[in-house]
Amino acid sequence: MKKLSLYISIALAGLFMGSCSEDFKDWADPQTNPQEDAITIPGFTATAAQAIDFASVTTDSVNTFSLSSAALPEGFTLGNARIELTPQGVENATKTTVNTSLDGKGAVADLASVVESAYGKRPTARTFDAQVYVNAIKEGQAVLIDAGKINLVMTPKAPFIDAAYYLVGDMFTTDDVNGWNTISDKQTFKHSDKDVYEDPIFTITFETTKADQYWKIIPKANVDAGNTDASAAGVVGPKVDGEDSMTGSLTNGDAKAGKIAKAGKYKLTLNMMDYTYTFEEVKYDPFIYFIGATDGWKSSDQKLALVDEAKGVYTGYVYVADPNGAGLQFKFQRVAGSWDNEINAGAFVSFGGAATNENGNIGVNAGEGVYYFDVNLSEGTITATKVETMGMIGGFNNWDGDAVMTWNAEEYCFEATNVGVTADGWKFRVNGGWDINLGGSLNNLTAGGDNITVAGNTVKLYPTRKTNDNIYCTVE
Missing domain, CATH: 2.60.40.3620 (Immunoglobulin-like)
Structure with missing residues (x-):
């Protein structure tokens, strides 16, 4: 674009040397808008087209505005046009430029994209501030004309979708x-x-x-x-x-x-x-396998077990870490090592506890550590509870408080020494409460299982099923 001074000189030289008509006197004294670097011409304005409902549009382009019929000076032709669209009522709204023909036609695809980006696809009439600009050209030199601002109303094309x-x-x-x-x-x-x-x-x-x-x-x-x-x-x-x-x-x-x-x-x-x-x-497999940043997305050893075949509920413990700075993100595989029919964030409509949706991956927001997961595939829910403490409680401490265990990231186990558990009964529990607890046989610990009746001083709990299909512990 040439500056206004150039336009004036072109207009004066091109117009008034060749014509004394009063029809063009306003071009010699145009109004200016320094911020837009454009001139305004009295009588040269845009008028908004009718509201656009994309559901009824059958062509590739649609009218957005029409220009007044004010005559151009001799030697000048209109080159092209565009509209700068700003959505009304949208906080921190940004402008989007759409190129149009001189008769105001814009591509349906471009216009539909603008309204959907600003407001979404719900078929509701949306109003935009539309600033219209047109180029005038003479002998290869161009000036920008501000044809004014209009309201452009557009309604996205979408079928009726109920809330439920x-x-x-x-x-x-x-x-x-x-x-x-x-x-x-x-x-x-x-x-x-x-x-x-x-x-x-x-x-x-x-x-x-x-x-x-x-x-x-x-x-x-x-x-x-x-x-x-x-x-x-x-x-x-x-x-x-x-x-x-x-x-x-x-x-x-x-x-x-x-x-x-x-x-x-x-x-x-x-x-x-x-x-x-x-x-x-729907066929629910016995396990779903964790794969993610913990092992560089290479290993699917940790797994959750099917506990409700009718609903596809899986529970268990997983160690979530981020050694490579990729984020605490992961997915589940139905078959270890296979990405066929993977379970990602798209499988869930509800994320509870520390579980999050990370642009398609599943994530956690409570930092590195061991998490207890409850995954319901039929209802599309996933809940993650971070194990802040894994404790042992029982007759050896009068069922009062927890003997806290330490996570061993190399062996994937919680461990405690000199704890002195006794044969009169004890259990594992998470975060000092009974909502998540383990008991039963040493080789097959289950949620809410019976008291453990084995005595010893060194206890190791392997909760992630990394090397075994069961959650198990050793007592020495």
Whole structure:
């Protein structure tokens, strides 16, 4: 762009040497805006186009503004245009530039990206301050014209997504309950705490004991209105009655009933942004394997054990460290050493205790150490409790207070010497409480197990299942 002084000289030389018309007298005395390095021309302004609803746009570009028909001086042509968009009502909002044609048309993809970045994908009308700039060119020299500021209103394209959904059908029918018109917790799809237009994924895990079980999905709006009729308006289902595909499309207009052909445990995932569904047969393996920064993402020796086969609940202890400065992050593998069907942060809608979502990886926020994990794959929850103290309590200390153990990072064990445990009973417990405790056989310690009845002075507890499928201890 050339400075204003250059523009004035060009305008004066190019215009008034060739024409004395009063139509162009204002160009010789333009208003200026030093901050924008642009000039304003009386009568040369932009007018906002009608509000844009991207759901009804069928072309690649859309009108955002129109320019007035003020005549240009002789020899000048308009080169190109752009709008600088700033979202209204957004704290610390930033400008985004979108190039347009001279008739105000901007690319739908560019404009949609701007509104979604600022406000998200929820289909609500959003207003932007839109500063319009146009270039005027003569003999290769350009000046920037400020055509004014307009309000540009845009609505993102997105389907209706309710706040919650409920699965109904034959699999929930019993002698006392009609599974088609009753709603319970076990029929509720799980969802994260994000806006449904930022995270349109809903999941539910359930079991059907019979073949050829039919299903539909009822939205929260219907339930809130007291209407749980599976044939009511707004109900979601496949487009074809009896559809038994494991993946397919959904509709909320004249929805039909889908069918589960084979008895079993299933996870049903909905993507309500594109109205699709996916069924997966659920088979919970005996263990899930920890892999992460502790071992440089190379070893999957530590593991959690399946304790509830119906719900896919795994519990156990894991040593989380960060020797390479990569962050206290990790994942779980269903098969040790295999990344197929890995368990990452996306598997969970709830992170409890010290567990965190680290951009796809799972993390902890309480520092390096041993953590007790409770992972529920069917409900999508994970809770991490840092073991601040691993203690022993029992008859040897009158069940009063804990004999605190020390973590040995080389042997992956808690250890204590000269502790003097006695055969009249004792247990391990975490953080001085009984919520998390271990007892039972030395070779197979379990949560809430019986008192241990072995005497000794040196005790080592191996909680991570790194070298054994069981949690175990040695007493000498």
